[in-house]
Amino acid sequence: MPHLRRSALAGLLLAVVPAAALSACGFDYPTDRVNTIAAGVNDRSGDVDALGIRILATAQGEGRLIGSLANNLREDASLDEVSSADGVTADFEPVEVAGRGTVNLATDTVVPVSGDFTAGDVVPLDLTFSDGTTLSLDVPVVKPCFQYTQVPTDLPSASESxxxxxxxxxxxxxxxxxxxxxxxxxxxxxxxxxxxxxxxxxxxxxxxxEEGGDATFNCADEAPAPEGAH
Structure with a gap:
């Protein structure tokens, strides 16, 4: 009889432990969470998502804003202003984002930025939209190498029509x-x-x-391999 009681107790414990472990996981599974892999910064707190936002620098103090804008509303919205407390400015026409639509800032439009920055910096930027929402982002500055070579860097001059x-x-x-x-x-x-x-x-x-110029904008012969891919 003692032997049978021990077996029954062991079976009861095996049945209870998995149930308790599963109940502790809840419903917020990692596979249900948004995972946007990008070199830039993401912000989904507003009606318009800012995804993979970066500054592609063409020279010291000059560049363009790249990344994507995704409108979560049915109504149209627009990016009206890009500003910074560090003196970085952007002169551009409002970027229209259709309802439930997206805009690729690297191919669909040009948002030129200028100020005191260079490749490798992180610049605080405020993106203000037509609904009054402002997203405050710490935006990395990248140089036109590797995957960025396909992005046009010959920005139109505002003073030349x-x-x-x-x-x-x-x-x-x-x-x-x-x-x-x-x-x-x-x-x-x-x-x-x-x-x-x-x-x-x-x-x-x-x-x-080119050999003795600004080394900040020099590109390596080969793109860096992902960590662990050796």
Whole structure:
């Protein structure tokens, strides 16, 4: 009889322990949580989610905001202002985000930023939306290397309109036309030799500048491998 009682008690304990362990887990399973893997910063506290927000720096103090905006509302919204207590500014037209829609800041629009920052910094930015919500983010600054080489970095100048660019080309073409054959004959073989020498010297200067320039923006030959992938 004692032997049977011990077996029954052991069976009862095996039946109770798993049930108690499962009840302690609750309903907040890790697989149910949002997991956005990105090099930038994420904020889902507002009606418009800011995902993978980064500054892609093209030079010291210059760059563009990249990442994604996802509108959780049925109504349209917009990113109206990007500001910083550290003096970083952004001059852009409001970025419209359709209801239940998304905007990729790297491909759909350009939000240029400028200020006292360089690659490797973390810049505090305030993103203000049309509904009055402001998201305060600590935004990393990255350089145009590896996966960022596909993002356009030739930002349009706010002081130069498309019509001005077109008129500049027309003036250049007119100037070349007035020079005509006289300028071509005047160049001759000596000018061709001088041009070759100048081009060679310019290439040497560019190579030297690239080698001894701002190392902050130099790209490694190979992208860093993920930790543990050796």
């Amino acid at each position: 498309p019509s001005e660019k077109g008129s500049g080309k027309s003036t250049e073409a007119s100037t070349e036309g007035t020079e005509g054959e006289d300028a071509h004959a005047e160049e001759g073989e000596d000018a061709h030799t001088e041009e070759s020498e100048d081009a060679h010297a310019e290439e040497s200067e560019d190579a030297h500048a």
